[in-house]
Amino acid sequence: MLKLDFHPAGRHFLQIPGPSPVPDRLLRAMSYPTIDHRGPEFGALGRQVLTGIRTIFKTQHPVAIYPASGTGAWEAALVNTLSPGDKVLMYETGHFASLWNKMALRLGLEPEFLGLPEAEGWRHGVDAGRIRERLATDKSHAIKAVCVVHNETSTGVTSDIAAVRRAIDDAGHPALLLVDTISGLASADYRHDEWGVDVTVSGSQKGLMLPPGISFNALSPKAIEASKSARLPKAFWAWDEIVEMNKTGYWPYTPNTNLLYALSESIEMLLAEGLTQVFERHARLGEACRRAVRAWGLQIQCADPAVYSPVLTGVMMPEGVDADRVRELIYRSFNMSLGAGLGKVKGRMFRIGHLGDCNDLTLMAALSGCEMGLKLAGVKLRESGTSAAMEYLAATRVELPAR
Numbered sequence: 001m002l003k004l005d006f007h008p009a010g011r012h013f014l015q016i017p018g019p020s021p022v023p024d025r026l027l028r029a030m031s032y033p034t035i036d037h038r039g040p041e042f043g044a045l046g047r048q049v050l051t052g053i054r055t056i057f058k059t060q061h062p063v064a065i066y067p068a069s070g071t072g073a074w075e076a077a078l079v080n081t082l083s084p085g086d087k088v089l090m091y092e093t094g095h096f097a098s099l100w101n102k103m104a105l106r107l108g109l110e111p112e113f114l115g116l117p118e119a120e121g122w123r124h125g126v127d128a129g130r131i132r133e134r135l136a137t138d139k140s141h142a143i144k145a146v147c148v149v150h151n152e153t154s155t156g157v158t159s160d161i162a163a164v165r166r167a168i169d170d171a172g173h174p175a176l177l178l179v180d181t182i183s184g185l186a187s188a189d190y191r192h193d194e195w196g197v198d199v200t201v202s203g204s205q206k207g208l209m210l211p212p213g214i215s216f217n218a219l220s221p222k223a224i225e226a227s228k229s230a231r232l233p234k235a236f237w238a239w240d241e242i243v244e245m246n247k248t249g250y251w252p253y254t255p256n257t258n259l260l261y262a263l264s265e266s267i268e269m270l271l272a273e274g275l276t277q278v279f280e281r282h283a284r285l286g287e288a289c290r291r292a293v294r295a296w297g298l299q300i301q302c303a304d305p306a307v308y309s310p311v312l313t314g315v316m317m318p319e320g321v322d323a324d325r326v327r328e329l330i331y332r333s334f335n336m337s338l339g340a341g342l343g344k345v346k347g348r349m350f351r352i353g354h355l356g357d358c359n360d361l362t363l364m365a366a367l368s369g370c371e372m373g374l375k376l377a378g379v380k381l382r383e384s385g386t387s388a389a390m391e392y393l394a395a396t397r398v399e400l401p402a403r
Contacts, residue, residue, distance in 0.1 A: 013336035015366040017153050017312035018183055019205035019212055020356030025269065026209060026262040034257050038250065042257065046249030049260055052267035056185065056208075056275070057200060057218040059192040064217040064242045067256040070182040070203035073215035074100050075107070076237040077178050077199040078145075081223055083231035084108045086144040089134060089175070091115060091126045095154035095343035100147060100180060107232060112143075122344055123303035125152075125159035132167035135175065145176040145198075151184030153206075154342040156314040156351065157302045158188055165196040176226060182206060185216075186270055187282045187311045187355045198223040204259065206311070207278075208266045209356040213259050219243070281398075282310035285354040285363050288392045289313045292367045292385030296374065301349050311355045312339065315370075316348060321379055323350045330373030336366065360393045 014021050035041050053063045066072055082088065085108065090101045092115030104111040114130055126148050135143065146168060151158045161179055168175055176198040181190050185200075186207030192200045197220065204214035219239065227239050241252040270278055286308060293300055293315050301314025317323045327338045327350050339351030352370065354363050367386050374381060 008335050010335065013334070013365055013369065015353050015369075016337050016339040017156075017206070017351050017353035017355060018203075020207070020209055020353060021358075022211055022262075023209055023269070023357045026265050029261040029265040030211075030258045032258065032261050037255055037257055043249035045257075045260060045264065046246070046251070046255075048249075049264050049267070050246055050249065052264065052271070053216065054218075056267060056270065057192045057202075057216075058190065058194065059200075059218050061193070061221065062219050062224075062239075062243045062246065064219065064239050064246075065251075065255075065260075066215045066217075066237070067213060067253075067259075068215045069212055070180075070201065070205075070215050071099075071103075072237070073182075073201040073203065073217055074103055074180065076215075076217050076234075076239075077201050078104060078107055078109065079230070079232040079234040079237050080217070080227040080239050081176055081178070081199060081230050082107075082109060082144055083229075085110060087112065087142045088145045088147055089114065089131065089143050090147045091131065091149075091159075092122075093125060093149050093155065093157055093159060094122050094152035095345075096152060096180065096182070097149045098343060100149070104147070109232075111147075122155050123157070123301060125157045125304065125307040126164055128160065128163035128167040131164060132171045135168060135171035135173040138173065141174055143173070143175050145178050147178045148180070150179050150181035150190065151188055151309055151311050153183040153312065154314075154345070154351075155301050156309040156312045157304070158184065158307050158309045158311075160307070161190075161197065162195045169196075176223060183311050183355070186266075186275075186278065188309070189279050192218045192220075196220075198226075204263065207282075207356055208263065209269075210259060210262050210266060213256055214263060279310070281359075282355060284393075284396055284398075285358060285360070286310040286313065288360075288363060288389040289352055289354055289367065291392050292371075292389040295383050295385040295388035296371070297380075297382030301345070301351075311353070313352045313354070314341075314345075314349050315352060317350075318379065321377065322347050326350060326373060326377045326379070329377050330369055333373060333376060334369040336369040338370070360397070364390065364393070
């Protein structure tokens with residue numbers, strides 16, 4: 001068994017774009033004694049959590065909660081709505097969109113993967129116009145679903161989901177809209193009902209500030225109706241039993257009780273701050289981070305300022321600089337973890353997470369570690385990024401109420 005005997009002073013700075021740091025309040029909640037998941041106390045907890053999570057998704061409809069990762073929720077969304085051989089339109093915005101496409105293939109679906117040329121495809125969001133054009137040519141309505149990623153965690157690009165819904169409607173197409181907002185939920189504005197999403201996929205380890213282990217499917221009435229005739233195999237993932245038992249606060253299997261304690265606390269924290277204020281905080285930290293990157297003279301992975309992510313910032317390295325070596329140097333020198341480049345951009349960029357339980361000083365510590373590490377790695381910086389970020393944060397500070 002591996003023993004980790006070295007414990008450096010201070011705390012480790014986990015600045016990857018998820019899992020995000022877990023607040024002490026949530027850690028304490030997870031330490032509560034486990035209760036009978038068929039008893040009355042659990043029913044009360046279940047009803048409270050199920051009501052609260054609908055507020056986070058901004059929906060009046062059911063949200064299925066699974067003891068699983070976001071990958072499980074991807075599968076649940078597909079198997080509950082589709083049948084073997086169904087055609088699905090998916091859009092390549094990054095590594096996670098690619099993985100969802102790969103899952104669709106393995107499940108026996110026929111995904112069509114739209115995207116831009118390789119050099120540009122992972123620097124932009126979804127082009128809703130291309131989706132509309134493709135659906136307009138599908139006169140027989142063979143395409144049963146459109147699958148897109150709201151906040152692409154691998155690149156720092158956030159797509160306009162309302163525009164995708166309009167594209168489907170403008171094409172007069174009945175396809176379902178399935179959206180992955182695993183890293184967007186509770187960090188970036190998201191509106192399941194208003195944007196006409198049929199299934200929203202998310203997970204616990206990003207904006208909700210929990211450890212991995214809970215995933216979600218937010219459902220529309222149209223999606224529930226589609227599930228009644230969907231023929232892909234499903235048992236554990238099936239919505240019908242979950243939705244029915246959830247009406248009384250229970251699940252058809254053993255739920256992860258201690259994570260549900262923490263989810264209840266997370267929802268309370270988010271609603272106490274106010275979702276609008278949560279989104280504004282993330283947007284402000286994201287802008288401060290990008291100002292630092294621009295001051296360094298480095299490129300931001302997302303090439304379109306209109307779709308910059310408030311959740312993370314992808315930092316591209318100059319030609320000949322190995323981003324993974326820079327990350328390792330920063331980790332070994334300053335006890336801070338940054339997100340790796342994934343898939344096509346591996347070694348070419350690193351990702352700074354600024355989501356969840358974060359504030360001005362959290363971000364400034366992360367940027368300081370990055371700036372010191374980049375200098376140690378021999379990367380030529382134009383000017384101080386930390387100074388640029390500090391000036392912006394000081395000028396836009398949000399003062400706490402008087403004690």
